[in-house]
Amino acid sequence: MxxxxxxxxxxxxxxxxxxxxxxxxxxxxxxxxxxxxxxxxxxxxxxxxxxxxxxxxxxxxxxxxxxxxxxxxAPAPIILEEAAPSPALGWNDIPMITEGLGNAMAPAPSTLPAERDDASARAFDLLRTRLRQTTLENGWVNIGITGPTAGCGSTFTATNLAQSLSRVAGSRCVLMDFNLRDPGVAQAFDLPSGGMMEDYLSGTVADQDHLLRVSDTLALGLNQSPSRNAAEVMQDPKTHATLARMQQDLNPDLVIYDLPPMLAYDDVSAFLPQLDAVLVVSDGTQTISRDLLECERMLDGQVPLLGVVLNRARKSSIRRFR
Known part of the structure; x- marks a missing residue:
């Protein structure tokens, strides 16, 4: 047969x-x-x-x-087809908004004027240049800005540094309000606070529905209200996936994270694995050397310390840090 x-x-x-x-x-x-x-x-x-x-x-x-x-x-193998991914949006798909359109009752913005003859603006331009050189040499993108304790001026530093970075033609900078317990970036720019950062980080809100552009070179991630579980949100895998997707879609040169105080909560420690480097802001009227040493100890072996910015410096405070 x-x-x-x-x-x-x-x-x-x-x-x-x-x-x-x-x-x-x-x-x-x-x-x-x-x-x-x-x-x-x-x-x-x-x-x-x-x-x-x-x-x-x-x-x-x-x-x-x-x-x-x-x-x-001999049955034929079953081939499972993957769902086609949604088309990625780019930098120009983020909606543009003009500064100063926020609540009329809000306090004056804490950002500095862009004129080069302002001493503070020149200081931030110098900080910007050094930051760009260091990040380009090391291939760093994610930069955290924090202080030892509350009131040191990390939001003031983050917003003005982001503005200085945005004056570099052709660059792309994203400023994320990651002080989830006490958000302040929207108020600093005198802008509507937008949605909840926690919802965006969970992956349920698209980039173009949460982020805003205030210029061709600067985008903001704002936060509407404080979050009770900030540390848990910062170490949630969904948060990491959302930030990775955002960077892939927008392709920014730098992402600046305005972080809460290092010594007050464990939020910053929980988020350190997602950062390339950290800039610490000290207050000349309240920060003591022991606080800075503790911040340095927490960063040791985790993330490089870019440097320490002395805010509200006085001659007496400068002598104290020597």
Whole structure:
């Protein structure tokens, strides 16, 4: 009995031949004339063999159409198709808003004027240049700005540094309000606070529905109200996935995170693995050297310390840090 082929497109060429055109006499071998006997069978035997082959060809199944049984023996593998990802949005898809459109009752913005003759603006431009050089040399993108305790001026530093960075033509900077317990970036820019940062970080809100651009080079991630579980949000894998997606879509040169005080909560410690470097802001009127040493100890072996910015410096406070 002939074996059935396994492949779907495989066909038995022997049984597919038209036996009515097959000449058995031509297929038999004649013996050489000098041999004492002949290999040619008798005519009657040849006819019988021909009829048997015809009967077998009629009884043989047509393997080309006998697919159900063949498939049952070797089922085709099931290929699971992945859902097509949603199209990624880019930098220009983030809505633009003009500064100063916030609540009329809000206090004056804490950002500095952009004029180069302002001493504070020049100081932030110098900080910007050094920061850009260091981050470019090391390939750093995610920079955290924090202070030892509350009121040191980390939001003031983060907002003005971001503005200074935005004056570099062709650059892209994102400022994220990650002081989830006490958000202040929206107030600093005198802008509507927008939605909840916690909702955005959970992955349920798209970039263009939460982020705002205040210029062609600066985007903001604002926060509407404080979060009770800030440390848990900062170390949530959904938060890390959202930030990774945001960076992939927007391709910023730098992402500045305005963080809560290092020594007050564990929020900053929980978020350190997501940062490339940290800038610590000290207050000349309240920060003591022991606080800075403790911040340095917490960062040691975790994230590089970019430097310490002395805010509200006085001659007496400068002597204290020497």
């Amino acid at each position: 002939a074996k059935k082929p396994k492949g779907k497109t495989m066909k038995d060429s022997y049984f597919s031949q038209n036996m009515s055109d097959f000449d058995m006499d031509d297929a038999l071998i004649d013996a050489p004339s000098d041999m004492g006997h002949s290999l040619r069978p008798r005519r009657g035997l040849a006819e019988q063999a021909k009829r048997r082959l015809l009967d077998q060809s009629l009884a043989a199944p047509n393997f080309e159409f006998d697919l159900p049984e063949a498939q049952a023996e």
